[in-house]
Each structure stands twice: as structure tokens, then as C-alpha cells.
Amino acid sequence: MTDFDVIVVGAGPAGAAAALEAARAGRSVCLLERGPYPGSKNMYGGVVYGRVLDSLIPNWWEEAPIQRWVTRRSTMLMTGDQAVTVDYRCSSWGEAPYNGATAFRPEFDAWLASKAEAAGAVLICSTTATGLLRDGTRVVGVRTDRPDGDLTAQVVICCDGVNSFLAKEAGLYPPSDPANYTLGVKETILLPREVIDERFAVRGDHGVDIEILGCTGEVPGGGFLYTNAESLAVGLVLSLPKLAACGRRPEEILAELKAHSAIAPLIEGGQVKEYSAHVIPEAGYKMMPELIGDGILVAGDAAAMCLAAGIWLEGVNFAIGSGAAAGQAAARAVQRRDTSSAGLQDYRRRLDSNFVMSDHRKLREAPHLVMSDLAQQQLPRIACGVMEQLFTVTNPDPKPGLRKIIRGQMKLNNLKLRDAISQGMKALRTFG
Amino acid sequence: MSTDSYPEISFETRMSSVEFRVHERAHITVDSKICADCSTRGCITACPANLFVSTADGGILFNYELCFECGTCYMVCNEEGAISWSYPEGGHGVVFHSS
Numbered sequence: 001m002t003d004f005d006v007i008v009v010g011a012g013p014a015g016a017a018a019a020l021e022a023a024r025a026g027r028s029v030c031l032l033e034r035g036p037y038p039g040s041k042n043m044y045g046g047v048v049y050g051r052v053l054d055s056l057i058p059n060w061w062e063e064a065p066i067q068r069w070v071t072r073r074s075t076m077l078m079t080g081d082q083a084v085t086v087d088y089r090c091s092s093w094g095e096a097p098y099n100g101a102t103a104f105r106p107e108f109d110a111w112l113a114s115k116a117e118a119a120g121a122v123l124i125c126s127t128t129a130t131g132l133l134r135d136g137t138r139v140v141g142v143r144t145d146r147p148d149g150d151l152t153a154q155v156v157i158c159c160d161g162v163n164s165f166l167a168k169e170a171g172l173y174p175p176s177d178p179a180n181y182t183l184g185v186k187e188t189i190l191l192p193r194e195v196i197d198e199r200f201a202v203r204g205d206h207g208v209d210i211e212i213l214g215c216t217g218e219v220p221g222g223g224f225l226y227t228n229a230e231s232l233a234v235g236l237v238l239s240l241p242k243l244a245a246c247g248r249r250p251e252e253i254l255a256e257l258k259a260h261s262a263i264a265p266l267i268e269g270g271q272v273k274e275y276s277a278h279v280i281p282e283a284g285y286k287m288m289p290e291l292i293g294d295g296i297l298v299a300g301d302a303a304a305m306c307l308a309a310g311i312w313l314e315g316v317n318f319a320i321g322s323g324a325a326a327g328q329a330a331a332r333a334v335q336r337r338d339t340s341s342a343g344l345q346d347y348r349r350r351l352d353s354n355f356v357m358s359d360h361r362k363l364r365e366a367p368h369l370v371m372s373d374l375a376q377q378q379l380p381r382i383a384c385g386v387m388e389q390l391f392t393v394t395n396p397d398p399k400p401g402l403r404k405i406i407r408g409q410m411k412l413n414n415l416k417l418r419d420a421i422s423q424g425m426k427a428l429r430t431f432g
Numbered sequence: 433m434s435t436d437s438y439p440e441i442s443f444e445t446r447m448s449s450v451e452f453r454v455h456e457r458a459h460i461t462v463d464s465k466i467c468a469d470c471s472t473r474g475c476i477t478a479c480p481a482n483l484f485v486s487t488a489d490g491g492i493l494f495n496y497e498l499c500f501e502c503g504t505c506y507m508v509c510n511e512e513g514a515i516s517w518s519y520p521e522g523g524h525g526v527v528f529h530s531s
Contacts, residue, residue, distance in 0.1 A: 036453070036523045041501065043531030104530050126523025145521050163503040165518075178507040185480050187446075188530040231530065244474025244508035249482065255440045275446045276531040277480035277500040279507070 004030040005334045006327070007142055007153040008121075009129045009166055011038035011113045012105075013316045014300025014323035015159030019116035019123075020056065021327030022157075027334055029121040029327075030151060031113065032144065034128040039109030041161070043276040045184055046226040046233055047100040047209050048108060049317040052355075054097065056324060057115060065111050066101035067228035068207025069094045072200070075311070076262065078214040078223075082384035083262035085210075094206045102207055102226050102233070112320075129160065132169050132296075138340075139170060139295035154339045155330040157297045159323055162279045164289075164302035172290040172298060178240045180283035182221060182308070185250045186235030187258075189270035193230045199266050200227055211313060214380025215257045219243050220371040223257050224313075225266065232267055234258060237280060237308075239371060250277075280315075282308045282371075285364035291351070292344045299326040307359060309366035310375065311431065318356055325350035365430045374423050378413045385409040443482060447498050454497045455524035459517075460505070464491030466514040474508035475515075500526050 006022045008015045011033035019031040035041045047070055053060040071094040074087040093099040117123050133141035133150060141152035158166040162181070167173055191199075200208045212223035221238040236254050243250065257263055281287060281304035288304045291297065299305070300319035307314045329347035333339045351357040369375060389405045400408075410420065467473075468490045475484040475492070481500055485493045492514075499520075506517040519525070 034519055034522050035525075036527060040527045040529075041525075043528055106529055106531065128519050128522040130518075176507065181503075181507055183478065183480060183502065183504050186531065228530075240478065240504060240508055241474070244472070244478040247477055249477055250480050251443065251446060251482075258440070272441055272446065272449050274449045274528065274530045276450070276528055277502050277504075279502045279504055 002141070002152040002154055004028045004151065004153045006030070006155045006157060006330045007032065007151055008157045008159055008327070009142060010159035010161055010300070010302070011123060011125070012042055012109050012159060012161065012300060012319060013112055014302070014319035014326075015157070016109065016112035016116045017056065017320040017323030018157045018159060018299060018327035018330070019113070019121040020119050021324045022331045023116060023119040023121040025328065025331030025335070027331045029116070030153070031116055031121045031123045032127050032129055032142070033113070033123065033125045036126050037106065037110050038113035038123070038125070039106035042105040042109055043184065043186060043278045044105060044315060045186070045224045045235060045237060045313060046102055048103050049100045049314055050098060052317045052320045056320070061096055061098050063111070064101070064103070065107040066103045068102050068202075068205050069098050070100040070102065070209045070226075071202065071206040072208040074208065074210040076210055076212045077380040077383045078212055078260065078262065079381055079384045081261060082388060083260070084383045084387050085262075100209065102209070102228050104228070129166060132156065132166055137294055139293060142166070154334050155295055155297065155344070157299060157323075157326045157330055158302045159300045159319070160302050162281050162301040164298065167289050167298045167302050170293050170296050172293055172296070174289075177287075180281065180287040180304075181240045182237045182280045182282040183240055183243060183250060183277065184235060184237050184280050185254055185277045186233055186275070187254070187272050188228070188274045188276070189232045189234060189267055190230065190273045191232060191267075191270045196227050196230070196232065202227070205229070212257070213375065215260065216253055216376070217246070217248065217256070219246050219253065220376045225263060231273060232270060234263070234267060240279070280308065281306045283367050284308060285360040288360070292341050292347055294341050295339050297326040297330060297344060297347050299323045305356060305360065307363065308370065309363040310370035312363070321354060321356045322351060325354070325356065363430060365426070369427060369430055372423075374415070374419070378415050381413050382409045382415065385412065447481065450498070451527040451529065452498055453524045453527055455521045457521065458496040459501075459520040459525070460494070460496045460499060461516045462492055462494040463514050464493070466511045467492035470511045470514065472510050474510070475505045478504050478508050480504065
């Protein structure tokens with residue numbers, strides 16, 4: 001007899017969804033969280049896409065603690081003193097059933113975990129899982145840092161985040177390569193609601209998400225700026241090995257973004273409310289661990305299910321999708337009295353049949369493409385250079401013509417037509 | 433654009449915006465003798481909390497108290513065994529509110 005049917009380690013979105021689904025299926029579930037409350041260790045680059053919640057929590061938007069519904073999604077290509085922005089605005093995203101929302105993770109994650117509790121899961125906070133309990137190769141529970149804190153279960157679901165020491169201890173991860181990871185840093189900046197509404201041209205609970213390329217200097221990465229109800233969040237994502245080698249600290253690169261002429265007027269006068277940092281599993285499909293072992297499943301960031309695909313930057317939805325699948329598969333395996341690796345294969349089947357694995361498999365080349373020199377250095381410079389030449393009126397000289405401008409900018413930035421075509425085809429294959 | 437009109441905050445002010453519930457046990461320890469042989473020292477540049485400092489004798493001084501528990505330091509570390517990394521005791525360490 002085990003203490004619980006299922007132990008879920010980590011009460012972020014993956015863990016809360018896993019606990020919710022396993023508890024709903026009638027299993028006894030323990031949801032462990034090392035922070036004082038769910039979400040207290042979590043930060044992100046800003047948008048929760050809620051469609052995955054529709055089947056888990058009907059009309060979730062009526063109760064989820066969100067900051068603003070994103071009705072403007074901008075992509076900005078930037079150089080030191082220029083910026084080109086593609087700005088999409090859509091009022092239907094501001095109405096039910098909505099698309100994306102900004103939210104504070106300590107609020108959102110705690111809300112989702114409360115749903116698991118309401119379904120019968122036992123949430124235990126301020127408790128760190130320090131290791132696995134094993135019987136041979138089989139995982140039979142976790143050690144915790146509480147006195148007499150060993151807990152046994154038929155299945156342990158590791159939702160313990162990007163560092164996942166539990167999945168590593170279980171031997172499910174190959175040796176980690178820092179090139180697969182990025183560092184995210186973020187400032188939450190207080191501004192009055194009316195000032196945000198004016199500066200970003202939104203009203204009510206509508207908000208903006210701006211994703212930025214070309215703002216990280218020699219370090220591959222990207223930036224973001226989005227609106228909360230009464231604050232902004234501005235931050236960077238930076239390649240770990242390149243950051244470590246560049247000699248410039250993350251907050252220095254962030255200060256440059258904040259001082260950029262396209263960003264500074266948006267954040268002017270704001271007061272930093274909180275600084276935060278977190279590591280991101282950037283490489284997606286290619287860095288995923290084994291997801292299933294005897295008595296153990298891995299989901300969310302612990303399974304590298306963050307989608308860092310340039311035009312799509314998502315993570316919370318993949319955490320919820322994978323966590324829910326893990327909870328369902330674990331409950332079924334317990335019911336069928338086979339929680340071996342073979343008995344837990346239902347998890348993989350569920351992931352393969354929904355967006356979690358199909359998106360990751362389809363976009364497996366995207367993270368590499370987004371971090372390439374072409375996307376990071378040449379594309380922002382060429383885009384800005386073309387715009388500058390296109391809209392600078394040079395009378396009395398006649399206009400040069402678009403083809404000449406593009407050719408000239410490509411040459412200036414050492415991009416050969418042949419390479420542009422081959423990279424363009426690769427991008428089409430990846431994103432198409 | 434000049435950055436003068438948007439003064440950047442000091443690192444101390446930046447870190448004072450973050451809540452840390454510090455436990456008496458250091459959850460990360462650094463073996464400065466091993467660091468003395470390291471020429472890359474990526475931790476000094478990359479640690480978002482700026483917790484790694486070069487010492488005059490060629491080692492590394494590290495303080496665990498204001499740590500984001502992100503994992504950057506052990507991932508960029510080149511020297512086997514230099515950094516021993518674990519999570520703080522439950523309920524301790526960084527506590528985010530508006531992230």
C-alpha cells in the first residue's frame with residue numbers, strides 16, 4: 001500500500017494540470033510544491049494561451065486571475081537606433097473565449113493548483129523533493145526535506161521545472177548542453193492604468209504583447225514588453241553559453257533595450273516593482289528527455305516542452321497540455337495495475353495525438369533557426385535598413401526603387417542571395 | 433537617444449525589489465580552489481543575481497542568499513565539481529509576486 005496513488009512534484013501549470021486530471025479520475029494525489037505557494041518560483045515571458053484549458057475548466061476565463069487579454073500582438077525588429085514593427089490588432093481576442101492573456105504566475109499557478117485541490121488532490125507547499133525512492137530501477141516515491149518526509153506512490157510525475165533533478169536522477173536526461181538553454185530576465189514596472197492605456201492605445205482589460213528581435217547585441221536571444229493591468233513587463237531571453245562568454249551582464253543588455261528610442265517612451269517614469277530571472281529550455285523537441293520510466297513520467301519544462309519558435313513563444317499551454325496527459329495516463333495505469341514503463345505508454349500516445357508533440361515535432365528546427373546569425377543579426381539590420389531607405393526622401397535625387405534597396409542592404413550586411421533563398425526555404429519548411 | 437532621461441537603477445535597488453526568505457543552509461556552494469584554475473568564469477558574467485565575484489587570490493567568492501535558483505551558474509560552469517547545486521529548503525529562497 002502506497003501513501004498516494006500519484007505524487008506530482010511541482011505545482012506549476014504542468015503539475016497542477018496533472019494533479020487535477022489524476023484526482024478527477026478518482027486517484028489519491030499528492031501535489032508537492034517547494035515554494036511557499038504555487039507559482040512563487042515561477043516567471044515567464046508573458047502570455048498564457050488558454051485554449052488548452054477549455055476541456056479542463058469550462059469557462060475558465062470567467063475566473064482565471066489574468067491581468068489583460070492580449071488584443072495587440074507586435075513583432076519588432078530592432079537595431080541600435082531603428083525599429084520596424086508588425087502590429088496586429090484584433091478586438092475578438094478581447095472577447096470570450098479569448099486567445100492569450102498576460103498574468104502574474106504566482107496568481108495564475110495558485111489558481112490552477114486550487115482547481116486540483118478542489119478535485120481532491122492534497123497540495124503540500126514549502127516542501128522540496130530532494131530525491132527519488134527506488135526499488136531497483138522502479139521509482140516508488142520521493143524523498144522530501146520534511147522530517148520523516150519519504151512519500152510513496154505508484155506513479156511519480158516530475159513537473160519540477162527546467163532543472164528537473166528528479167528526471168536527471170531517474171536517468172531520463174542525457175548530459176545537459178548549455179546551448180539548449182536560455183536565461184530569461186524581466187522587470188515588472190509599475191505605471192498607472194490610464195498611462196498604460198494611453199501609451200499602448202488599449203482600453204479596459206485589453207493589452208499588448210511585443211516580441212523583439214535584434215535587441216540582445218552579440219548574444220543570440222530576444223526581448224519582450226507586455227502590459228499587465230497596472231504594470232509593464234520588459235525582459236530579455238539570452239543564450240546561456242553566449243551570454244557567459246560575452247563579458248556583458250544581463251541587466252546591462254536589458255538597460256540598453258529600456259533606453260532604446262522605441263521602448264524608452266513606453267516605460268518612462270515607471271518604477272521597478274520586481275526583478276526576476278529563470279532558465280528556459282530553449283531547444284524544444286531536440287532536447288527532450290525520455291518521458292516515461294518505470295513508475296515515473298516527466299511533463300512541462302522538466303520535459304523541455306517550452307516552444308521557443310520565434311513567431312510562436314509558448315510554454316504554459318504546453319505545460320498544461322503535457323501535465324493533463326500525464327495525469328490521465330498515470331490514473332489509467334494505476335487503475336489497470338500496471339505502472340511500469342509499458343503500462344505508462346498511454347502518456348506518449350496522448351502527447352502524440354494532440355498539439356504538444358505535433359507542434360514540437362513540426363517546429364523542431366525552429367529554435368535553431370531563430371538563434372541563427374541570419375535571424376539575429378542580418379534580418380533586423382536589413383529590415384530596418386530597407387525601411388530607412390524606402391521612406392527617406394532624397395530629393396532632388398530620384399527614388400532608388402525597392403529591388404535596388406533590398407539588394408543594397410543585403411550586400412551591406414553580407415547576405416548572399418543564394419543564402420537568403422536557402423534560409424528562406426528552410427524557414428518555409430519549418431514554419432509551413 | 434540619450435539614456436540620461438531614463439536613469440538606470442542600481443543593481444542593489446534592482447535586487448531589493450525581490451523577496452528572499454533566506455535559510456541558514458547554503459543551497460549552493462562553490463569550491464574556490466577549483467575556480468582558481470578556471471579561465472572562462474562564465475558564472476561572473478551570466479549569474480542574473482551577480483553572486484559570483486573574483487577574489488584577489490584568483491578564486492571566486494560566492495554568496496547564496498540572493499539567489500534566483502535559476503541554474504545558470506552550474507550550466508555555464510566549465511570546471512567539474514566547482515559548483516554544488518541544490519534547491520533551498522522548502523518554503524525558503526526566492527519568492528516571486530509579480531512575475
